[in-house]
Amino acid sequence: FFFPQETLRELREAAEFLRRHDDILVVSHVNPDGDAIGSTLAAGWLLGRMGKSYVMANQDAVPSKFGFLPNADRIVRSAELAGRAPFRAAVFVDCADRARAGDAAGLLSPDAAILNIDHHATNDRFGTQALVMPDASATCEMLWHLIGVSGEEADASVGECIYTGILTDTGGFRYSNTSRNVMILAAELLGLGVQGHVLAERLLETMTYAQIELLKRGLQTLEFACGRRVAYVSVTLKDLQELRTDSSDLDGLVNYARNVAGVEVGLLFRQDAEDKVKVSFRSRGQVDVSRVAGAFGGGGHVRASGATVAGTLEEVRKAVLREVELALE
Numbered sequence: 001f002f003f004p005q006e007t008l009r010e011l012r013e014a015a016e017f018l019r020r021h022d023d024i025l026v027v028s029h030v031n032p033d034g035d036a037i038g039s040t041l042a043a044g045w046l047l048g049r050m051g052k053s054y055v056m057a058n059q060d061a062v063p064s065k066f067g068f069l070p071n072a073d074r075i076v077r078s079a080e081l082a083g084r085a086p087f088r089a090a091v092f093v094d095c096a097d098r099a100r101a102g103d104a105a106g107l108l109s110p111d112a113a114i115l116n117i118d119h120h121a122t123n124d125r126f127g128t129q130a131l132v133m134p135d136a137s138a139t140c141e142m143l144w145h146l147i148g149v150s151g152e153e154a155d156a157s158v159g160e161c162i163y164t165g166i167l168t169d170t171g172g173f174r175y176s177n178t179s180r181n182v183m184i185l186a187a188e189l190l191g192l193g194v195q196g197h198v199l200a201e202r203l204l205e206t207m208t209y210a211q212i213e214l215l216k217r218g219l220q221t222l223e224f225a226c227g228r229r230v231a232y233v234s235v236t237l238k239d240l241q242e243l244r245t246d247s248s249d250l251d252g253l254v255n256y257a258r259n260v261a262g263v264e265v266g267l268l269f270r271q272d273a274e275d276k277v278k279v280s281f282r283s284r285g286q287v288d289v290s291r292v293a294g295a296f297g298g299g300g301h302v303r304a305s306g307a308t309v310a311g312t313l314e315e316v317r318k319a320v321l322r323e324v325e326l327a328l329e
């Protein structure tokens, strides 16, 4: 693996941070995905190896499909910790800004030391110390390097967590973030005994009932804009409630919009409340969708980003389509 000197220094400082503190809270973003859960578990694993006491928390529940990962049952919901004394040290993983952790960010004392570990180019470098690697495919990839510079020996159990984040954030080793480093790392992980094909089957080739039903309903809403350079699907609050979905049930739905030949931007509008819509942006043209999401207070990557926007489904669709149209010019 090759890193810029600056990155190596940040990695060493991050390891130092972990050594310096104890009773550490590990948190990630709301509606956690494979990289959020994988990197939370990998950070917890490293802290355990260092002999530290730590608590892993998330505002939202661990999606059931990640429940099999080692120690996933130890990630508690932040509400369960409400009565506890505030933490004086925390590690944020896969969060481009502090607010992405939602309620979990409220478990800290005002002067808490924060280590921010993330791979989003839009990361605002919040916290006492930031380790940001925009070239990393996943925050999990960074955790592998952090374990390495910490002098710990990774095993298959942490390997499985790391593989999960990389597998999901690269779309099964297909997206443009599937770098040479990713392939080398994947090979290392297989060498540790990680069963890549079993993880792929569980995480990519298995759909819950809610997920396939949402796909059916979502595809019926598929519409085009801007001369079919944009395609979008919508999921209503009613769909989400009827199907009692968890956050991972929408995984992949937006890709159907993006995958239509000729489409440059695919969008998913998920109505979270009467007046609140989560928008997922996917690009495969020239459009930097992290900038479009940024215009709505969100962020992410050049080809995959998101934002939560106030307004009815109709209002948000209109406002977002207008902004996307500007970005296409």
Ligand code: 5GP
Pocket: 096, 097, 100, 122, 279, 280, 281, 297, 298, 299, 300, 301, 304, 305, 306, 307, 308
């Ligand atoms: P998704 O659309 O799958 O929720 O997210 C795609 C990418 O955008 C992920 O990298 C995710 O972290 C980022 N993202 C999604 N929603 C938000 C948001 O509200 N704020 C920021 N800063 N990033 C987001």
Ligand code: MN
Pocket: 035, 036, 094, 119, 137, 138, 139, 169
């Ligand atoms: Mn990620």
